[in-house]
Amino acid sequence: MKNPVTRVCLVGAGRAGNVHANSLTHHLPNASLAAVVDTSAGARDAMGDAFGIDPGSRFASLEQAMESAHFEAVVITTPTFTHAALAVTAAKARKHVFLEKPMALNLAECDAIIASAAQAGVLLQLGFMRRFDPEFSAAAQRIQAGEIGQPMMVKSLTHGPGLPPPWARDLRTSNGALAEVNSHDWDTVRWLMGSNYERVYVEVANFKGPANHVDTPHFYDNALVSIRFENGGLGSISGICPCQYGYDARVEIVGEEGIMQIGKLQGQAVWVCTNRDQGLITPIYRTWPERFAWGYINEMAHFIHCIQKGEGPAVGGVDGRWAVAGVLAGTRSFLEERPVKLSEILTD
Numbered sequence: 354m355k356n357p358v359t360r361v362c363l364v365g366a367g368r369a370g371n372v373h374a375n376s377l378t379h380h381l382p383n384a385s386l387a388a389v390v391d392t393s394a395g396a397r398d399a400m401g402d403a404f405g406i407d408p409g410s411r412f413a414s415l416e417q418a419m420e421s422a423h424f425e426a427v428v429i430t431t432p433t434f435t436h437a438a439l440a441v442t443a444a445k446a447r448k449h450v451f452l453e454k455p456m457a458l459n460l461a462e463c464d465a466i467i468a469s470a471a472q473a474g475v476l477l478q479l480g481f482m483r484r485f486d487p488e489f490s491a492a493a494q495r496i497q498a499g500e501i502g503q504p505m506m507v508k509s510l511t512h513g514p515g516l517p518p519p520w521a522r523d524l525r526t527s528n529g530a531l532a533e534v535n536s537h538d539w540d541t542v543r544w545l546m547g548s549n550y551e552r553v554y555v556e557v558a559n560f561k562g563p564a565n566h567v568d569t570p571h572f573y574d575n576a577l578v579s580i581r582f583e584n585g586g587l588g589s590i591s592g593i594c595p596c597q598y599g600y601d602a603r604v605e606i607v608g609e610e611g612i613m614q615i616g617k618l619q620g621q622a623v624w625v626c627t628n629r630d631q632g633l634i635t636p637i638y639r640t641w642p643e644r645f646a647w648g649y650i651n652e653m654a655h656f657i658h659c660i661q662k663g664e665g666p667a668v669g670g671v672d673g674r675w676a677v678a679g680v681l682a683g684t685r686s687f688l689e690e691r692p693v694k695l696s697e698i699l700t701d
């Protein structure tokens with residue numbers, strides 16, 4: 354019997370879209386990139402040309418693609434403020450949905466996405482690729498096996514090199530860097546602690562905005578989050594973007610019986626020392642596609658596997674919703690200069 358091939362329509366042919374197009378085209382024999390949607394003709398043609406998508410399968414809207422092309426699933430990689438409308442439209446048309454983080458702008462949008470997918474009986478997977486990174490998933494398994502005992506404190510950092518695009522640094526269109534840069538950390542700390550957030554306190558700072566001519570209201574490029582979890586555990590998240598020195602994503606978990614660290618800044622095991630430099634030089638990670646190359650491939654493989662086997666995804670709408678709740682509590686915390694209980698956000 355021929356192996357099934359799941360046809361995917363990619364919506365949003367930008368930075369993240371190209372990473373997923375690469376996984377679908379070059380790494381997953383049981384999937385095909387059947388169509389691309391982007392409101393920008395330049396972006397959809399660039400992706401179409403790069404990944405061999407027929408010119409007749411490049412569309413300006415999801416509605417047009419659903420009318421003219423055949424596919425079972427969508428991968429949504431558009432800016433956050435478009436997520437809810439696109440995910441709900443796709444789910445109502447019975448397309449399985451892979452949705453990039455941050456899930457949406459607010460909890461009402463998250464609820465609409467979750468309800469649409471549940472009513473249509475389609476899969477909803479969130480783009481938290483760190484859960485599929487070999488190092489992060491090995492650590493999670495070892496924590497769950499009890500190797501360091503009950504986690505007491507989890508500290509996660511993401512420092513990224515470049516200034517995010519304008520929509521991604523504006524609270525109104527993205528919820529800012531706490532969402533755009535640190536969504537992965539919100540998910541990671543909750544996943545590894547095995548508990549939901551109860552209270553958060555956030556301080557932010559703006560070091561490089563003026564030099565980068567950023568006049569977006571409430572812009573910040575540094576954020577430090579303190580978290581109390583429902584199970585009594587503590588957590589922290591640090592976000593810096595742009596940080597200039599490279600791409601840095603690391604986690605430390607301290608348990609009652611040990612400590613575990615995930616990740617390193619060093620991107621290669623090559624070290625060089627010359628008379629000229631008088632010091633050790635080693636390549637570091639420069640970009641997120643490079644650092645999480647396997648995470649992106651594995652998460653897409655998981656999505657296709659779950660569709661074909663009728664299984665539920667390891668990371669779904671509830672996880673995406675909690676990360677959004679954390680971001681909303683964190684944003685309220687720095688705007689109002691006080692700790693914020695999640696109960697305030699969940700009952701809004």
Ligand SMILES: NC(=O)c1ccc[n+]([C@@H]2O[C@H](COP(=O)([O-])OP(=O)(O)OC[C@H]3O[C@@H](n4cnc5c(N)ncnc54)[C@H](O)[C@@H]3O)[C@@H](O)[C@H]2O)c1
Nearest residue numbers: 365366367368369391392393396430431433435453454455
């Ligand atoms: N998982 C990760 O590590 C990761 C990394 C980067 C970005 N992302 C997420 O991916 C999403 C996109 O980010 P990006 O950096 O790729 O953005 P981007 O700006 O590079 O690309 C977005 C693309 O979407 C298109 N678009 C906008 N509105 C659209 C619509 N209504 N229909 C179709 N196309 C539309 C734009 O023309 C653009 O080509 C965001 O949610 C972001 O947070 C995730």
